[in-house]
Amino acid sequence: xxxxxxxxxxxxxxxxxVPADEPAGRGLTGPGSDTxxxxxxxxxxxxxxxxxxxxxxxxxxxxxxxxxxxRRGVETASDARRFLAPEEGDLHDPRLLAGAAEAADLLLxxxxxxxxxxxxxDYDVDGVTAVAQLRAALSRAGADAAAFIPHRLRDGxxxxxxxxxxxxxxxxxxxxxxxxxxxxxxxxxxxxxAAGVDVIVTDHxxxxxxxxxxxxxxxxxxxxxxxxxxELAATGIALKIAEAVGLASGRGIARASLLRAACLGTxxxxxxxxxxxxxxxALGLAHLARSRAPGLRALLAEAGISAGAAPSAEEVAFRxxxxxxxxxxIDTAMLALALFEERDAARAGEIARELSARNAERQALxxxxxxxxxxxxxxxxxxxxxxxxxxxxxxxxxxxxASRLARExxxxxxxxxxxxxxxxxxxxxxxxxxxxxxxxxLAGHLDEFGGHDQxxxxxxxxxxxxxxxxxxxxxxxxxxxxxxxxxxxxxEAELPLERLDAAVVADLARLEPxxxxxxxxxxxxxxxxxxxxxxxVGASGLRGRLRAPAADVRAIAWQPPSxxxxxxxxxxxxxxxxxVAEDRxxxxxxVEILEARPxxxxxxxxxxxxxxx
Ligand SMILES: [Mn+2]
Numbered sequence: 001x002x003x004x005x006x007x008x009x010x011x012x013x014x015x016x017x018v019p020a021d022e023p024a025g026r027g028l029t030g031p032g033s034d035t036x037x038x039x040x041x042x043x044x045x046x047x048x049x050x051x052x053x054x055x056x057x058x059x060x061x062x063x064x065x066x067x068x069x070x071r072r073g074v075e076t077a078s079d080a081r082r083f084l085a086p087e088e089g090d091l092h093d094p095r096l097l098a099g100a101a102e103a104a105d106l107l108l109x110x111x112x113x114x115x116x117x118x119x120x121x122d123y124d125v126d127g128v129t130a131v132a133q134l135r136a137a138l139s140r141a142g143a144d145a146a147a148f149i150p151h152r153l154r155d156g157x158x159x160x161x162x163x164x165x166x167x168x169x170x171x172x173x174x175x176x177x178x179x180x181x182x183x184x185x186x187x188x189x190x191x192x193x194a195a196g197v198d199v200i201v202t203d204h205x206x207x208x209x210x211x212x213x214x215x216x217x218x219x220x221x222x223x224x225x226x227x228x229x230x231e232l233a234a235t236g237i238a239l240k241i242a243e244a245v246g247l248a249s250g251r252g253i254a255r256a257s258l259l260r261a262a263c264l265g266t267x268x269x270x271x272x273x274x275x276x277x278x279x280x281x282a283l284g285l286a287h288l289a290r291s292r293a294p295g296l297r298a299l300l301a302e303a304g305i306s307a308g309a310a311p312s313a314e315e316v317a318f319r320x321x322x323x324x325x326x327x328x329x330i331d332t333a334m335l336a337l338a339l340f341e342e343r344d345a346a347r348a349g350e351i352a353r354e355l356s357a358r359n360a361e362r363q364a365l366x367x368x369x370x371x372x373x374x375x376x377x378x379x380x381x382x383x384x385x386x387x388x389x390x391x392x393x394x395x396x397x398x399x400x401x402a403s404r405l406a407r408e409x410x411x412x413x414x415x416x417x418x419x420x421x422x423x424x425x426x427x428x429x430x431x432x433x434x435x436x437x438x439x440x441x442l443a444g445h446l447d448e449f450g451g452h453d454q455x456x457x458x459x460x461x462x463x464x465x466x467x468x469x470x471x472x473x474x475x476x477x478x479x480x481x482x483x484x485x486x487x488x489x490x491x492e493a494e495l496p497l498e499r500l501d502a503a504v505v506a507d508l509a510r511l512e513p514x515x516x517x518x519x520x521x522x523x524x525x526x527x528x529x530x531x532x533x534x535x536x537v538g539a540s541g542l543r544g545r546l547r548a549p550a551a552d553v554r555a556i557a558w559q560p561p562s563x564x565x566x567x568x569x570x571x572x573x574x575x576x577x578x579x580v581a582e583d584r585x586x587x588x589x590x591v592e593i594l595e596a597r598p599x600x601x602x603x604x605x606x607x608x609x610x611x612x613x
Contacts (some may be wrong), residue, residue, distance in 0.1 A: 115174025
């Protein structure tokens with residue numbers, strides 16, 4: 001048995017005891033008070049079984065798998081091959097990325113002149129892994145390459161003029177190359193250029209109308225860039241620049257090593273895991289099993305991944321990325337970078353343990369922010385956007401707390417920390433609501449503002465906070481259609497429990513790695529029954545067994561739908577939405593219940609307000 005990791009991770013529960021050992025009637029109270037949900041949509045979207053059959057025949061896979069692929073945008077046999085069996089040949093040529101060759105030439109000419117290159121990054125996993133790759137590639141090519149990652153609390157995000165002046169004074173660069181920032185840094189770039197320093201901006205954030213002047217810009221989203229895939233994370237772009245440097249210098253570093261770093265940043269940054277991102281994630285995860293780098297080995301061990309095993313994308317998202325991110329949330333992300341660069345196993349182990357300690361500290365700070373924000377917002381808010389701020393809130397956890405609250409309340413959330421005269425904050429949105437797009441209309445209120453569709457950061461004078469909040473509430477009420485605030489979880493397909501044999505489970509595993517853009521599929525099973533009682537697990541979960549004709553499977557519900565406990569106790573048939581859970585603990589097949597309702601023939605009219613049959 002692997003020792004439990006430092007952080008609380010929901011996957012690490014103990015194997016379920018025999019139900020009869022549990023005292024009766026405990027914990028049958030349904031969801032915790034922090035769980036808000038609306039009715040699930042029980043009607044399945046009409047499929048196209050002829051299309052599924054055609055793809056299944058062409059690729060030689062079962063029809064249900066073809067249907068799942070087609071719902072993920074895979075239509076042709078060659079797309080299906082790329083999706084099911086990603087290989088290195090699927091990676092695009094780095095020279096297709098506009099500016100990449102020019103950037104590589106500039107970096108190498110700086111190196112030849114004996115000038116120093118500063119890789120200027122960001123404090124999250126995407127930024128740190130991008131710095132690690134580029135610095136390694138530049139060092140291999142013979143450059144004097146230094147790393148600089150802004151301090152989240154002291155410097156703030158990105159290439160600000162003050163931060164640039166600090167870098168110029170402390171590191172004396174000839175060339176600055178940014179990763180994961182810089183695309184809106186008109187003034188920061190100007191400050192560097194005024195000091196005679198060359199600047200390369202590599203970024204994946206949305207491209208503003210005015211690009212920084214006098215910089216080589218690499219961003220697949222910029223107009224005129226013909227790169228075939230637009231959704232790379234910063235770490236994916238860094239992989240491309242690192243390869244371009246290797247091609248131009250004739251001294252590249254192993255692609256496996258680049259992919260290990262890039263897969264972590266790609267999964268952590270929540271970019272869609274489709275196209276080239278899926279290739280990077282799938283290949284990188286496989287290479288992680290064979291890493292010899294002491295830092296990566298120590299980090300994986302600290303996260304509870306067995307030696308020699310490839311972590312899943314979910315393990316990266318829930319156990320590995322939070323540890324790397326914790327460094328920059330609590331203090332400096334240079335600690336996370338040091339882990340990638342450490343060559344001594346004992347020291348790497350110390351850094352990994354320190355990251356776990358910071359992650360535990362992060363969790364405590366986050367819980368405090370979430371609890372206070374929840375208390376102020378109340379159980380059923382009227383506002384379309386939730387905006388709160390506090391002087392006691394730690395800036396480093398606002399984004400992660402906002403993301404938790406956005407999921408919970410199913411509406412966009414902005415949280416601010418007040419410091420002196422300023423309010424600095426982070427926002428997270430829900431699918432279908434472009435937080436970035438709507439807030440852009442309020443750019444006049446904000447001094448700093450940037451991000452993605454779903455995630456933004458910004459700041460404003462504290463004196464204007466109330467005005468901003470009033471204006472934002474009004475604008476969001478106009479812009480966000482009310483049905484966007486209704487959560488209607490839906491299943492992709494019907495899959496009776498008795499179909500869950502080893503072959504089907506193996507087919508489903510071919511859809512991994514799961515993540516943004518490729519969620520673990522949700523299935524509908526009708527007329528299941530509980531075998532015995534459901535008993536509490538974890539903070540508010542329930543577990544038990546589900547029985548259907550010719551099936552008996554272990555089931556767990558981390559956030560039990562209301563009524564599950566009652567349905568289980570009733571011994572009457574019910575329908576469930578479920579996922580096939582990852583089998584990481586060696587417990588075999590388990591399903592995760594997401595929704596439940598009485599089966600057809602068991603429902604009264606009021607049980608079925610959607611009118612679904
Ligand atoms: Mn990023």
